[in-house]
Amino acid sequence: MKTRALVLFSGGQDSATCLAWALSRYEYVETIGFDYGQRHAVELTCRVSVLARLREQFPAWAAKLGDDHMLDLSILGKISDTALTQDKAVEMESNGLPNTFVPGRNLLFFTLAAAVAYRRGLHALVGGMCETDFSGYPDCRDNTLKALQVAISLGMDAPLIIETPLMWINKRQTWQMANELGGEEFVELIRSETHTCYLGDRSALHDWGYGCGKCPACELRATGYKSYVATARP
Ligand code: ZN
Numbered sequence: 001m002k003t004r005a006l007v008l009f010s011g012g013q014d015s016a017t018c019l020a021w022a023l024s025r026y027e028y029v030e031t032i033g034f035d036y037g038q039r040h041a042v043e044l045t046c047r048v049s050v051l052a053r054l055r056e057q058f059p060a061w062a063a064k065l066g067d068d069h070m071l072d073l074s075i076l077g078k079i080s081d082t083a084l085t086q087d088k089a090v091e092m093e094s095n096g097l098p099n100t101f102v103p104g105r106n107l108l109f110f111t112l113a114a115a116v117a118y119r120r121g122l123h124a125l126v127g128g129m130c131e132t133d134f135s136g137y138p139d140c141r142d143n144t145l146k147a148l149q150v151a152i153s154l155g156m157d158a159p160l161i162i163e164t165p166l167m168w169i170n171k172r173q174t175w176q177m178a179n180e181l182g183g184e185e186f187v188e189l190i191r192s193e194t195h196t197c198y199l200g201d202r203s204a205l206h207d208w209g210y211g212c213g214k215c216p217a218c219e220l221r222a223t224g225y226k227s228y229v230a231t232a233r234p
Contacts, residue, residue, distance in 0.1 A: 171224020
């Protein structure tokens with residue numbers, strides 16, 4: 001029975017939506033997060049509040065929600081020189097990628113998550129990677145993750161599925177998916193408790209959530225929310 005999943009849960013909008021998606025499909029779900037010296041480490045606090053509120057407000061999901069795992073990946077911050085782990089401005093590099101790209105991050109995340117899943121008897125890894133509204137990160141691409149699924153399954157001699165429910169939808173549709181999974185109550189939880197801003201700014205609550213409102217992550221989140229409100233609640 002492949003009904004046990006491990007969700008890569010950062011505390012952001014996308015992974016929180018993926019967590020609800022997994023809780024609505026699998027019989028048992030655990031979560032995993034990574035501390036890699038990210039500047040927006042506030043998301044690590046947010047993930048604790050999101051999990052607590054999920055348990056309080058959504059009893060059906062709470063019954064399926066198991067352990068949370070937190071892995072120290074500070075080594076990643078030490079070996080990568082990016083705007084996510086260093087105090088520098090977010091800008092485009094000559095290779096067409098923003099300097100928020102942490103090389104190999106998702107490859108590492110999934111491989112470590114697979115090691116935990118193997119030990120815990122979990123058969124699916126769920127992540128919020130997306131090719132639709134993305135910054136061009138090559139490790140978010142569908143083919144990269146399909147190849148990784150094959151490599152991990154072979155390398156651990158245990159069939160393991162990588163699920164990416166947001167891969168082909170845009171940010172408006174991600175808000176819409178949250179609504180379909182948990183209604184307005186879950187949308188409100190995502191709006192007020194999850195974190196997306198690259199700069200870790202939680203000084204002001206906008207209608208789309210907390211954030212600086214200017215970094216690429218905030219812009220995507222805000223634009224998606226406005227479009228969602230315009231179409232979902234006429
Ligand atoms: Zn921001």
